[in-house]
Amino acid sequence: MSEIFFFDEGAEPRERSAVRMEQVVAQPYPDGQRVRIKVVLTPFFEKPNLVLTITNSTGQQMATADILETMLHVNELTMHLRSAESSGDYALRVDLYYGAEPAQDTRTVEFTTGIPE
Numbered sequence: 001m002s003e004i005f006f007f008d009e010g011a012e013p014r015e016r017s018a019v020r021m022e023q024v025v026a027q028p029y030p031d032g033q034r035v036r037i038k039v040v041l042t043p044f045f046e047k048p049n050l051v052l053t054i055t056n057s058t059g060q061q062m063a064t065a066d067i068l069e070t071m072l073h074v075n076e077l078t079m080h081l082r083s084a085e086s087s088g089d090y091a092l093r094v095d096l097y098y099g100a101e102p103a104q105d106t107r108t109v110e111f112t113t114g115i116p117e
Contacts, residue, residue: 013043028113087114
C-alpha cells in the first residue's frame with residue numbers, strides 16, 4: 001500500500017529531528033477578542049505536536065491550545081482571548097515537540113490588538 005502525503009509536489013518529508021516551523025503568523029480580528037493563527041511546518045513523516053500560548057504584556061496567559069499529532073503542514077485556527085482588553089500588546093508562543101521530549105522548535109510572535117474608534 002502506498003503512502004499519501006499532504007505536502008507540495010517535490011517537498012521532501014523530513015525525519016522527526018529535522019522538523020521545524022517555517023512560519024508563524026498571528027493576525028488579530030477587528031473585535032480585539034479573537035486572533036487568527038497560522039503555523040506552517042516543514043514536511044514530516046511522523047506527526048508532531050504543537051502547543052500555542054498567548055500571553056499579555058504582563059505575562060498573564062490569555063489563551064492556550066494543543067494540537068496533537070497534526071496531519072497538516074499548514075495549521076490554521078482562531079484563538080479567543082480571555083477577558084481581552086479593547087487593545088493591548090500580546091505574544092504568541094508556539095512549541096513543536098514529539099511525545100514527552102522537550103520542544104525541538106519554539107517561535108514567538110508579538111502582536112497588538114485594538115478596536116478602531
